[in-house]
Amino acid sequence: MKRTVLACTLMAISTASAAELLPVTADAVFTFNGQEFTISRASTIDQTTITALSQTSATCPSPCLSPMVVARNVPTMGELEVIDFLSNQVESGEGLLIDARLPADRALGFIPASVNIPAATVAPTNPYRDEILMALGAEQFQGVFNFTDAMSLVVFDAGPATQDASTLITDLLAAGYPTEKIGYYRGGMLVWSTSGLSTDAATQ
Template sequence: MIKGLCLSASAAIVMATSLCAQSTRISEDRDAFSFSLNGTSVRIERSGPACPPACLQPMLAAPGVSTIGELEILDFLDLFVSAGQGLLVDARLPDAYGAETIPGAVNVPAATLRPGNQYRDDLLNALGVRNGDFSGAYDLVIFDGGADAPDAAEAVRDLVGAGYPATKLKYYRGGLTAWTTAGLSTVRSQ
């Protein structure tokens, strides 16, 4: 019986290993991508975390919202955050934010911005929205873990859906992965 269990466990490990080695979806609506190059069929697949939830996100999170890079974040920190007119928002869960984030970022998990959250109006108030008036709302740059994390794009769409002006929102699609790949400083947060 023990021998049978060992074989079953071995079989499970082999099955799990082969499952891990399989490709995953590129995005929610695309398994892989094929095209022709000089008469040769070329196929692009993706390996890595399972999609969903770790699907590649589009460069455009919502109409009218600009997607920015690292240099624009530095300018935003200098011009808006330092002046108290903007917030760099880490849309990941608190544990991830606490482990490592971009200096100057505040944590507003994407889930807190969803329409069904009973505290969303309080959160919008903290972002400078007064009784549905967005004229005093902070300018925001929103990021998450990286190009295959849905949190920032969802947060942007939920804010736009709540009436937040697209002109006051920026989307950093590269997220913490692109930031650290560029060799830029990070901090641990409490």
């Protein structure tokens, strides 16, 4: 009996502590490229979009699940970390949220203030890869890149059944992009949408 009471007491204390630590926040509001964005949880979910996002793609033939850890020392992030990244690094101009999908897939909807850099554009075989790396803040001298002033990135794709994000991250690392400047949002649009978080469908 005493053990049961003690266990219940510990659970109550643990639950109270967790409630104090869990960030139950209001809408996240931030500015990107002079435009104000708001991330909130919607009351309805577009089932058609979710069904489309649930399908595997050519980049990850069925059956397929992307890895939980995409590369050593590259953190895997959840929704709250992505929102924090948007509200801080993206708003301050120090970071970018990268959508690694093809434009046709992005047309299904995307995370507000994200920018589209399809995975294939950072492949070593792409003749414009170096220009993209420099657009991200890297400096090149005699064929060698310096990433000291490169932007911090968080990369996502359609979700756990695709590998566009992991491909993009792998190629960024191969080019010399530092691991401490890259984050991986594995949940992607599938988890973001099913969580009821704000999406955008406007063309960019």
